[in-house]
Amino acid sequence: MFGVVPKPLWEKRIRPDERNRIRLAMRCLLIEHPDGLVLVDTGLGNKEDAKFRDIYGVENAGPGGRTRLEAALAEARYHPEDVRWVINTHLHFDHAGGNTWSDGTEVRLSFPNATYLVQAGDLDFARQANERTRASYLPPNYEPVAQAGRFRLLKGDTEIFPGISVRLIPGHVPYLQGVLLESGGERLFYVADLVPTRHHLPLPWIMGYDVEPLRTLETKRWLVGAARAGDWLLFFEHDAEVIMGRLNEDERTPGLTNILEATSDG
Numbered sequence: 001m002f003g004v005v006p007k008p009l010w011e012k013r014i015r016p017d018e019r020n021r022i023r024l025a026m027r028c029l030l031i032e033h034p035d036g037l038v039l040v041d042t043g044l045g046n047k048e049d050a051k052f053r054d055i056y057g058v059e060n061a062g063p064g065g066r067t068r069l070e071a072a073l074a075e076a077r078y079h080p081e082d083v084r085w086v087i088n089t090h091l092h093f094d095h096a097g098g099n100t101w102s103d104g105t106e107v108r109l110s111f112p113n114a115t116y117l118v119q120a121g122d123l124d125f126a127r128q129a130n131e132r133t134r135a136s137y138l139p140p141n142y143e144p145v146a147q148a149g150r151f152r153l154l155k156g157d158t159e160i161f162p163g164i165s166v167r168l169i170p171g172h173v174p175y176l177q178g179v180l181l182e183s184g185g186e187r188l189f190y191v192a193d194l195v196p197t198r199h200h201l202p203l204p205w206i207m208g209y210d211v212e213p214l215r216t217l218e219t220k221r222w223l224v225g226a227a228r229a230g231d232w233l234l235f236f237e238h239d240a241e242v243i244m245g246r247l248n249e250d251e252r253t254p255g256l257t258n259i260l261e262a263t264s265d266g
C-alpha cells in the first residue's frame with residue numbers, strides 16, 4: 001500500500017499484522033439526491049472464494065448471503081432496488097466487486113434498477129488488461145453490467161446532476177475518477193485511490209499498485225491546491241479510522257482538521 005516508501009517509515013504510522021497486512025476500509029458513499037439515490041463504489045461483493053478472502057483478510061459478509069453494503073443500505077432504510085445510479089471510480093475488484101452478486105448459481109446485478117457510470121477509458125483499460133493489471137480487473141464485476149446494457153460510459157470530467165460531478169484523477173489507473181459533491185455551500189471530494197488513506201497525503205507516499213506513479217504525484221499536487229482553495233472535505237475510501245477531513249495549513253507535513261472518525265467497523 002506504500003510503494004517505495006520504506007517500511008520503517010510507514011509502520012510507524014500504521015502497524016502491519018504478522019502477514020504484513022494493514023487494516024483498511026472499503027467505504028462507499030450513498031447520496032440522497034432529488035434525482036434518486038446515488039451510490040459511489042460498491043466494495044468487494046460476495047463472489048470471491050475462501051482463498052481470496054483469506055489472502056486479503058476480507059470481512060465483508062452481510063445477511064442473506066449479501067455484503068455489509070446491503071446491510072448498511074438497510075440500516076438507512078433502503079433496498080438495493082432503490083439505488084438509481086452507481087458511480088464506479090474505476091473497475092478494480094475492491095471498488096466494483098459489489099456491482100454484481102452471486103446467488104449461488106448465477107451472477108446478477110446488485111442494483112437491478114441502477115445505471116452504472118464509469119469512464120469509457122477505464123472499461124477499455126479493464127478489457128485490455130495485461131500481466132501487470134490483470135489481477136485487479138475481474139470480468140464478473142463489470143461484464144454482466146455491460147451485457148445488460150446498464151453502463152453509461154463517461155468521457156472525462158462530467159456533471160452528472162446538479163451538485164454531483166466527476167473529475168479525472170489519473171495515476172492509480174489512467175481513467176480513475178473522483179466525485180465532487182456540492183451541497184449547502186459545502187464541497188466534498190471522494191478521492192478514491194488517489195489518496196486511499198490519510199497516511200497517503202504526503203505527495204510521494206504513493207501505492208505500489210499505481211500504474212503511473214508520477215502522474216499520481218502530479219494529480220495529488222493538483223488535489224492539494226484545489227482542496228485548499230475550495231475548502232473541500234476529503235472523503236477517504238480505504239482509511240479504516242478516518243472518514244473525512246479538511247487539509248491543514250502545513251505544506252510540509254499535510255494532515256487534517258475537521259476530522260470525522262469512523263465509529264464502528266461499518
Ligand SMILES: [Zn+2]
Nearest residue numbers: 090092172193
Ligand atoms: Zn484501485
